[in-house]
Amino acid sequence: MTAAATAMPRRSDVGEIIAHNNTFDTIIEPRILQDYQMKIKAVKTCKISRVVVGLSLLFLSLCASAKADATSLPPSILATKTITFCSAMTQPPFEFYDKKLKPEGVDIEMGELLASQLGLSVKWINVPFAGVIPALLAKHCDAVLSGLNITPNRLQMVDMVPYRFAGSTVLLKAGAPKLPGVEALTGKKVAVVTGTAASLVLSQTNDALLKEGKSPITLVTFSDNATALQQLQFGQVDAFGVAYETATYYDQIDPGQFEFGVPIFHKVRDGIAVRKDDTGLRLALASALSAVMKNNSYNTIYQKWHIGFDVLN
Template sequence: MLKQFVCRAAFLGLALLPAAAGAGEIPKAIKDAGVLKLSINATYPPMEYKDPETNTFKGLDIDLVDALAAKLGLKVERTDGLFAQLTPALTTGRTDFILSGMTDTPARRETMDFVNYMRAGAMFYTLTSSALKDPVELCGKKIATVRSTTYPGQVKDWSDENCVKAGKGPIEVVGTESSPDARLQLKQGRVDAAVQGGETIPFTSKQEGGIYKVIGKPMTVVYYGAAFRKTDSAFRDAVADALQELVKDGTYGKIFEKWELSDSALPAIMINSQPR
């Protein structure tokens, strides 16, 4: 009877463990250095941006990584660069991982693993002075968005489905180097609208005097994720564990509330867009 009880208890204990959770471990080199090296693209408020008054990095991603590092007993060293430079920095070992407004996609998952920490979605937006109100009015128009992101492909897919199939002209995607560049093109009248994560548009518009408005609803529902090399699964799991602890102790929720993004928060940290 006792043996059956012990076996049953052991089985129940195993059943309560997260199905996909691995044995997390911070790499020795990082522990010895006491520093997390991060490459970021600080042009995407409220996720990450540089405060012009203090010349310091701010944003949800900044606060989240700072809390993560504190949980792991590490400091953070950030290098700011173009979004297109983030993945090469990871694959060549110049950064430990990426946490900078990057969406988890099947294509990116071929070379990287993701720890998902936020829900997001691409949206059309334009100037408040524009007469454009409905997404279908964008058919045949010029739309600016960052060429190194997933947005150009998402706009094309939306255009094929909603414009081309309806016999209307396709949207012309104008690729830019950064989100500020896309907004500059819009303000200068070179494009009719632009695309970026819907979660960033209200903050950006507020920063720039309320000059933008969204058009329609998000085209997609995706997840932002911290990106890791495929060979760093134990490191990935350690970061996922630490982020989940931030969810449990309330730190995660307070950070999302601070940046008015509570609707984008996840109930639990995921890996590669799947529950752990």
């Protein structure tokens, strides 16, 4: 795929670099992807200490103070002392419901951590992944914290505060032969969740396959990961295109049932989405994120969930 020219990110008044009215590629060059895969290998072998990826990406600089600046919060949030996040609670280990139907996961802990820096409590609203941005624009919530990749299309609708990296892969049933690449899925049925990075990349792969005169991948779309995974278990599809972190989670809780068909084929930044007219909230969240990165509580969450390779450096 051809990389498009991209605009440089702008630095905000509080020192963070924020994705705001900019466009940039979401497909990462091979060297950067290789670095990311090396970080994953380091985590898996318990040898990760401080793996630094020298990328020309979007990073957050750390504030001099370890305390977030809440003065820019919107009056509605200041009045209630509560921030409401929209999230798709079907994306373990990022966000999901535990056995007691309580929100759990990396993003849940991150949301609570950021809110505590701002002196706020948190309210969560469960929304299908494809509907989180529409829900935000309809003012059902103040922000979206749900593993949203930062893409040019999304930046036309919302502003985003980058807070981690994320990758995609393909899950197969155990015993299926490994794939040389996603192009090897030509003519196969592949489950994906609507609006995810995997669905986007596999759609782009179809464009390339058609140009080469090959059969396209049949993408079978679902609204959540659990249903898509079930289709793979039942043999209704040949593969499942999914976030690498989610695939790893499923493999850990049900070992021996699945295998990774390809290495990570896509790496992007995820961002917290806010409405474009909510500059104050965007700045406050960026300030809170810088504070928790500085005091290491940010890293602690990712290490706890065994995805330390996703952190921004």
